[in-house]
Amino acid sequence: MSDSQQTSSKARAKDQPISFLDEDWSWSDPSSWPLSIKFLPVAVAIVGIGITVYFPSMSNQTRLNTLFADNSCTGTFNYTFQIARAKAHAEELSTHDWEIGTAFEAILELISPEKSVFGSNPFPKGEIPIRYYKMDEALSYFHDTVPISEGKMLAENGYSVSDPASLGVGSIMLGQTSPKRLAAVERQKDYLLDGAPRYANGAISHRVEVAELWSDAVSMVPPFLAYYGVAKKNLTLMREAARQCELYREVLTIREGERKGLWKHIVGPSEMADGGAWSTGNAWAAYGMLRVRATIATWSTSRDEMQDEIAALDSYILEITEGAMRSDDDDSGLLRNYLGDSSWFGETAGTALLAAAAYRMGMTLDRSTAERDKILKWADSKRKAVVRHVDADGVAKPVVNSLKHGQREPLDGINPEGESFLLMMGAAWRECVCSGRCSPDP
Numbered sequence: 001m002s003d004s005q006q007t008s009s010k011a012r013a014k015d016q017p018i019s020f021l022d023e024d025w026s027w028s029d030p031s032s033w034p035l036s037i038k039f040l041p042v043a044v045a046i047v048g049i050g051i052t053v054y055f056p057s058m059s060n061q062t063r064l065n066t067l068f069a070d071n072s073c074t075g076t077f078n079y080t081f082q083i084a085r086a087k088a089h090a091e092e093l094s095t096h097d098w099e100i101g102t103a104f105e106a107i108l109e110l111i112s113p114e115k116s117v118f119g120s121n122p123f124p125k126g127e128i129p130i131r132y133y134k135m136d137e138a139l140s141y142f143h144d145t146v147p148i149s150e151g152k153m154l155a156e157n158g159y160s161v162s163d164p165a166s167l168g169v170g171s172i173m174l175g176q177t178s179p180k181r182l183a184a185v186e187r188q189k190d191y192l193l194d195g196a197p198r199y200a201n202g203a204i205s206h207r208v209e210v211a212e213l214w215s216d217a218v219s220m221v222p223p224f225l226a227y228y229g230v231a232k233k234n235l236t237l238m239r240e241a242a243r244q245c246e247l248y249r250e251v252l253t254i255r256e257g258e259r260k261g262l263w264k265h266i267v268g269p270s271e272m273a274d275g276g277a278w279s280t281g282n283a284w285a286a287y288g289m290l291r292v293r294a295t296i297a298t299w300s301t302s303r304d305e306m307q308d309e310i311a312a313l314d315s316y317i318l319e320i321t322e323g324a325m326r327s328d329d330d331d332s333g334l335l336r337n338y339l340g341d342s343s344w345f346g347e348t349a350g351t352a353l354l355a356a357a358a359y360r361m362g363m364t365l366d367r368s369t370a371e372r373d374k375i376l377k378w379a380d381s382k383r384k385a386v387v388r389h390v391d392a393d394g395v396a397k398p399v400v401n402s403l404k405h406g407q408r409e410p411l412d413g414i415n416p417e418g419e420s421f422l423l424m425m426g427a428a429w430r431e432c433v434c435s436g437r438c439s440p441d442p
């Protein structure tokens, strides 16, 4: 407030006595109270809530202060980077369907971790609970950002089969109170299973025009099919989610040499084919499989029936993690944009999501295994490298231009999905620390 404003409001206060100093009412008779007194508690409460919610989030951006903040480990967690700014970038800059679906997933994991499939009981009574979106940051973001689709996919996308499916989980959650959203989800599922082109082995194509497999698709389609399997109480859909991961791996995995276990980016007939092990692509694959694995393991029906699939997914995720660990040789501490190719720069987006995947994978492994310690330690070191590359505005750099993954120069600007990956990394580390399996930074 400026000096002149202060002076004039003081002057006004002197000229006009505040109404509760008037004589014609008394404290002992509430019916005589002026409106300003009657509603004073409401006004104080509104201002109080405003201050509680708004002020701390301005003063300390390495912690998150939400309506639900409390004194627990999760509520007071120090992420050691400007995570509130990163979250704002993810929300404001995500425009493509998969970016929005990823931002939604990231905010859910960060703000409402108990509702994500990594929560301990996301399907109480074996069902998707009703979610009141107005009370939930991730869901109100989704509600306000994603219109209800009228078409055969959850977003207009003439190029990609799988990207619109990344809007599936949010649509199913909102669909519990919106039949129209649920009908759009059913159409998306029908298109994936019956309409979309398939690769020779039965894998659902990433693209509309040609049957082509991109590692990215593993974060879009299988987590949606798995979640929809719970919604429909349909084990066939859940099995299809796991099978699609297997089919993608069959085609994309590199079987020999230094990069063994890592995944190629794109296999198919078009000029887009890319035999390189794109860092973000490997992260999409690992993290998508982790979400499917978590969905299987937290739905009582599939947990009992699909132990073999869980074991298979674990081995696929470990393959990628170990491949990334072997290729980790850049001085920056970041993984290269193409893993195992020393001509590429160290890059934050793929490193952040692979660190998140390593935390999640490490947490599922047995306490006694040396493998677990090794993976969690590696996740810590990759997280610290990423944090060193996040600036005071919450922007991670150097980062790939995800729309041109082969671009030799880092993106000049902010990568929306890269900002979402920071949130996923923060949420995964927080869970690891708060469950006593990782240490906070000294």
Ligand SMILES: *[C@@H]1O[C@H](CO)[C@@H](O)[C@H](O)[C@H]1NC(C)=O
Pocket: 060, 062, 078, 079, 080, 441, 442
């Ligand atoms: C959060 O952690 C960072 C890094 O360890 C530290 O510099 C910062 O002071 C901590 N912030 C708070 C509010 O504790």
Ligand SMILES: *[C@@H]1O[C@H](CO)[C@@H](O)[C@H](O)[C@H]1NC(C)=O
Pocket: 193, 234, 235, 236, 237
């Ligand atoms: C489960 O989903 C599959 C694939 O959409 C469908 O063919 C099958 O009829 C469904 N099963 C039940 C019991 O609804």
